[in-house]
Amino acid sequence: MERAHHARLGLFALDTGTGRTLTYRPDERFAHCSVFKALEGAVLLRRESDAQLDHVVRYRAADLAAYSPITGKHTGTGMTERQLIAAAMDYSDNTAANLLLDHLGGPHGLESDLRALGDETTHNDRPEPEVNEATPGDLRDTSTPRALGTDLRRFALGGTLPRQRREEYTGLLKKNTTGGPFIRAGVPKGWTVGDKTGNGGYGTRNDIAVLWPTRGAPIVLAVMSDRGTRNARSDDSLIADATRIALKALHR
Numbered sequence: 001m002e003r004a005h006h007a008r009l010g011l012f013a014l015d016t017g018t019g020r021t022l023t024y025r026p027d028e029r030f031a032h033c034s035v036f037k038a039l040e041g042a043v044l045l046r047r048e049s050d051a052q053l054d055h056v057v058r059y060r061a062a063d064l065a066a067y068s069p070i071t072g073k074h075t076g077t078g079m080t081e082r083q084l085i086a087a088a089m090d091y092s093d094n095t096a097a098n099l100l101l102d103h104l105g106g107p108h109g110l111e112s113d114l115r116a117l118g119d120e121t122t123h124n125d126r127p128e129p130e131v132n133e134a135t136p137g138d139l140r141d142t143s144t145p146r147a148l149g150t151d152l153r154r155f156a157l158g159g160t161l162p163r164q165r166r167e168e169y170t171g172l173l174k175k176n177t178t179g180g181p182f183i184r185a186g187v188p189k190g191w192t193v194g195d196k197t198g199n200g201g202y203g204t205r206n207d208i209a210v211l212w213p214t215r216g217a218p219i220v221l222a223v224m225s226d227r228g229t230r231n232a233r234s235d236d237s238l239i240a241d242a243t244r245i246a247l248k249a250l251h252r
Contacts, residue, residue, distance in 0.1 A: 001245070005238045007203065010224040012145035013246045016157060017217025022249050026146040030224035031134035033198030035148060035206050036110070036124060036141070037088040037097050041172060042155035043113045044085055044100060045165045053082040057099055065128050068095035089172045089196060094128035101127055107141075114151070117160060121147035132200030136228060148208050149222035156194065156210045157218060170194050173210060181236045182207040183221060186243025190214045203227025205234035213252060221246060 002009050010025040044053070058078040064071060070087035071079065072095070079087065079096070081103065087096035104110045107124035114122055125140040126133075133141075154160045156170050173194025182205070184193045195209035204226040211219040223239050223246075 001238065001241060005225075005235045005241075007225045007227045007235055007238055009238065009242060010145040010222075011242055011246060012149040012220075012222045013250060014149060014153065014220045015217065015250050015252065016153070016220065020250060022246050023146065027144050029139065029142040029144055030206065030226060031132070031138075031141055031198075031200050031202075031204050032122065032143045032148065032224075033132045033134065033141075033200040033204055033206060034092045034094075034097070034128070035143075035196050035198035035208055036122075036131065037092060038173070038196035038208065039114060039122070039148075039151055039155075040097060040100050040104065040110055041085040041089045042151075042161065042169055043104065043110060043117075044081065045169055046155075046161050047113070048081060053085075054080050056080050057084060057103075059095070059099060063095060063099075065094040065098055067129070068093050071095040071099075086172055086175075090175050090177055092178050092197065098127045107131075117151075117154065119147055119151055122151070132198075132204070134200035134202045134204040134226065136202060136226070145222040145224050148224075149220050152208050152210060152222065153220045157220070170210065179207060179209070182239040183209045183211070183223065183243045186240035187211055187247065188213075199234050202230055203232030203234045205236055205239060207239050211247075216252070219247070219250065219252060 013022040084096040087093035111124040122143040179195040192212040198206040208222040
């Protein structure tokens with residue numbers, strides 16, 4: 001697949017029913033790009049009270065980052081933290097993500113929270129849109145398929161979030177609007193997918209997801225890729241193709 005798509009691919013898949021895993025370059029680093037928004041949302045849902053989540057965050061037009069389809073409509077009124085989480089996770093709104101990062105103490109604040117939860121791998125260093133630079137060899141804003149898949153399992157299926165918040169979180173993953181051509185395109189008809197995508201320089205394209213089959217236990221899947229050349233376009237079909245192959249290998 002790497003030769004056919006002229007790309008580097010990393011994959012981590014876990015069948016949570018059988019415990020079986022399928023991996024390819026699972027511990028190699030890739031720029032995570034906007035995938036971090038799924039981690040940011042989970043950390044906030046874990047640590048904030050309902051009152052805090054319903055607090056209105058005020059911001060100005062001057063605060064808007066590139067690609068802010070939701071926050072750009074609310075500069076006069078502000079948005080609650082809960083609404084910002086939804087905007088970041090479901091629409092990949094960059095201003096929403098940056099406002100939430102500010103609340104966490106910046107990218108390194110998010111990284112500290114992830115370390116406390118057991119993720120010793122993921123680096124968070126810059127806000128949007130700089131997080132998407134993805135220069136090969138740069139450790140900033142990188143992670144691995146295994147680390148991101150483990151995080152997603154922890155937040156969406158484990159006990160890190162209380163039940164009500166976990167249900168809220170998985171609901172946000174399922175409502176993501178940016179994932180159509182990627183993992184969602186590679187699963188069998190009738191399956192439910194909750195995911196978060198990311199893309200950046202050097203042809204970087206990522207998607208992490210929980211898959212709920214029509215029968216059987218959920219599957220956690222993290223697929224990361226890049227193409228090594230600064231102005232390369234991401235090969236979006238690679239993610240869907242890798243998903244199909246992984247599910248076949250897991251006999252799902």
